[in-house]
Amino acid sequence: MTHPFALDMTESGWKEWCTAQGAKPFLGTQILEWIARKDCNEPEKFSNVSSALRAKLIESFDWSLPVIDTLLPSGDGSEKILLKTKDNLFTECVLMPSENRVTLCVSSQVGCRMACTFCQTGKMGLTRHLSRGEILAQVIIANQRLKARGESRRVTNIVFMGMGEPLDNFEEVVSACEVMLDERFFGLSKHKVTVSTSGLVPAIEELGRRVPVSLAISLHSADDEQRSGMMPVNKTYPLTALKDVLLKYPVQTRHGITFEYVMINGVNDSIAHAKKLVKFLHGMKAKVNLIPMNPHPGSTMVATDPERMREFQKYLTDRSIPAPVRYSRGQDVSGACGQLASKRKDELQLAPRTVALARRREWLETRR
Numbered sequence: 001m002t003h004p005f006a007l008d009m010t011e012s013g014w015k016e017w018c019t020a021q022g023a024k025p026f027l028g029t030q031i032l033e034w035i036a037r038k039d040c041n042e043p044e045k046f047s048n049v050s051s052a053l054r055a056k057l058i059e060s061f062d063w064s065l066p067v068i069d070t071l072l073p074s075g076d077g078s079e080k081i082l083l084k085t086k087d088n089l090f091t092e093c094v095l096m097p098s099e100n101r102v103t104l105c106v107s108s109q110v111g112c113r114m115a116c117t118f119c120q121t122g123k124m125g126l127t128r129h130l131s132r133g134e135i136l137a138q139v140i141i142a143n144q145r146l147k148a149r150g151e152s153r154r155v156t157n158i159v160f161m162g163m164g165e166p167l168d169n170f171e172e173v174v175s176a177c178e179v180m181l182d183e184r185f186f187g188l189s190k191h192k193v194t195v196s197t198s199g200l201v202p203a204i205e206e207l208g209r210r211v212p213v214s215l216a217i218s219l220h221s222a223d224d225e226q227r228s229g230m231m232p233v234n235k236t237y238p239l240t241a242l243k244d245v246l247l248k249y250p251v252q253t254r255h256g257i258t259f260e261y262v263m264i265n266g267v268n269d270s271i272a273h274a275k276k277l278v279k280f281l282h283g284m285k286a287k288v289n290l291i292p293m294n295p296h297p298g299s300t301m302v303a304t305d306p307e308r309m310r311e312f313q314k315y316l317t318d319r320s321i322p323a324p325v326r327y328s329r330g331q332d333v334s335g336a337c338g339q340l341a342s343k344r345k346d347e348l349q350l351a352p353r354t355v356a357l358a359r360r361r362e363w364l365e366t367r368r
């Protein structure tokens with residue numbers, strides 16, 4: 001018989017479970033504190049819980065975290081973590097420490113059904129949603145990795161920009177965000193938990209009502225026809241519908257809503273595109289992250305050249321729209337979302353010898 005995954009339990013679920021064991025309900029909060037404040041998934045270490053209850057915890061729940069399949073440290077200090085779920089699927093998160101923060105990019109699904117043309121995860125299709133516990137496990141694993149690297153810091157910022165469309169897995173993502181924001185648990189600031197969506201309009205509205213997180217929109221074009229070609233979600237929720245809901249969104253950060261704009265050479269990077277973008281953003285407090293396209297196998301799209309990118313950026317900043325250029329961290333280790341997991345998924349279809357040779361080549365490349 002499989003046991004329920006301990007990290008899937010909510011605070012109220014733990015309280016009910018404790019009550020059913022004849023224990024005080026407040027112990028439920030303490031159990032969740034061990035998990036989400038001390039990154040501890042070993043109940044035998046829960047020193048403020050009785051030994052009888054600890055034994056019950058061990059026998060009643062599955063405490064194992066997803067297995068780290070591959071760790072790829074990048075030359076820029078980030079670390080890509082490929083995780084294998086209990087049902088042998090691959091997902092990933094990216095740990096990006098910098099001087100004054102430690103950002104973790106988490107996945108919310110295995111694959112994604114949104115089929116954005118420039119994205120490698122989009123080519124995989126959706127295999128399944130991750131549970132709340134599988135999302136939180138990425139934070140715990142990242143914190144444990146920091147400790148193993150000799151760092152005293154924990155993750156300070158979380159961005160839902162890994163594999164998957166977070167708002168397509170709404171309840172699990174909201175439930176995970178609640179634990180991230182709760183000061184008794186992960187205790188992250190609402191400015192520092194960012195949910196990034198391709199534009200599922202009704203879910204954006206609901207998110208604003210349910211949990212105070214920062215919002216990022218994968219925009220990539222402010223032209224309806226072009227955006228529908230790049231992002232099929234735009235056919236259902238075009239730019240006017242998106243803008244309507246964003247104007248009402250309760251923004252959590254000083255700069256308002258973040259818009260992600262992947263710069264693709266000759267596709268969406270002209271001044272005419274920039275003009276449409278400025279028009280779309282009119283009336284909103286916004287920041288635009290300009291992201292050079294990260295090429296991936298099977299795609300002919302390449303990044304805009306730096307000069308053209310500077311012109312595009314200047315057009316925005318001259319109109320008081322902050323537009324930093326953001327390079328995907330960990331590019332030397334397949335840093336962009338879904339690249340590593342989809343690589344491993346492809347490997348599963350190959351003969352073991354072919355996989356071994358490919359991984360050896362990859363390993364050698366990381367050491368050049």
Ligand code: SF4
Nearest residue numbers: 112114116119122164
């Ligand atoms: S860009 Fe995001 S929403 Fe679009 S296919 Fe990729 S993971 Fe899914």
